[in-house]
Amino acid sequence: LPRVAITYCTQCKWMLRAAYFGQELLSTFGTSIGEMALIPATGGTFTVYLTYRPDAAAEAQEVLLWDRKAEGGFPETKILKQRLRNHIEPEKKLGHSDTPSAQ
Template sequence: MKPVITIEYCPKCGWLLRAAYMAQEILISFSADIKAVSLQPSEQPGAYYIYINDDIVFNRKEYGGFPEIKIIKRIIRNIVNPEKNLGHIDMN
């Protein structure tokens, strides 16, 4: 069964657009590998998590900020389809 990716974001921090951008990029890169991407407003201030199914794969606070989208794509690729070539992202 294909995984579901959830992006949980803090709406009070104004991170909806960032979450929507990341969801779009994930869908473009992994449309054949995933079932869905969902956006979930958090009640926790400052929260920004990315889940694959129920497992947290990215936590903004632990990471120390927001990475470039290529980092997020690599994290997701390594879990949902490790053999997938990400093109120019893999060259950096």
């Protein structure tokens, strides 16, 4: 742990999008991420889950970082990085990814 799982719709051909987000998170967080999983699904699914331990003594928690259906689309990369960072490395500076979004 931490484990990031990106579930994507194969019917929608979102594998490359899922892989892109995965490589962006791995490039930014490196070995702070213990595992990155790409999970094929159907039905327009695109979710990003984090499983981690908030501290060494805690039980593992699963947190939904993004759900395309609930959020109304795909994330900006920096939003996804911020959400992940807030759980696994709250003190980490993300450079330009820390600036507010235009949303």
